[in-house]
Amino acid sequence: VVTQEPSLTVSSGGTVTLTCGSSTGAVTRGLSPYWIQQKPGQAPRTLIYDTTNKHSWTPARFSGSLLGDKAALTLSGAQPEDEAAYYCMVSDSGPRVFGGGTKLTVL
């Protein structure tokens, strides 16, 4: 089971960290964690892959890392358009597993 905070709130311009844990142990680079953003009515969009890699469309204010035994997505300088659901996905040697998602609210 992949665990994420169900909801988080951040002030506009503020910083927030979303985490992705595993009930079976540490989330490591070997699990190739992804961070996926989804806004209402839209298809998902990958922001971060393989722990830290960004796409060309990934705003610079998003970054991926490992924090302790979890993967983390840090948003520095939150913008109203960052309000969305964020999903972590990890690789389980073939199958993939999604976390339940974090609903991020930007006030």
Added chain:
Amino acid sequence: EVQMVESGGGLVQPGGSLRLSCAASGFTFSHYWMHWVRQAPGKGLEWVANANQDGSEKYYVDSVKGRFTVSRDNAKNSFYLQMDNLRGEDTAIYYCHRGGGGYWGQGTLVTVTS
């Protein structure tokens, strides 16, 4: 530009079948794992199935094992999901998803209802 276009969704009765297709372009299809991911109404993302580059390895989430079959045709740059014995809980948007960077299609809606 990486692009994936799903098709084949629709309305089907419980126990029925559908075959979803994913047409890929803009990359060397045979180099990547491909996945199907679904999202039930108002719910989160759920990984469904995948296949490795030549289709020799396939994995399924427990809830679809024995009912869904994933396949690919590298000559046609296409990825498929054969869904049999469909249930109401299979109602979802089904997305095609590429490994290695995590590109997504726009999805196709499957509705299972009597």
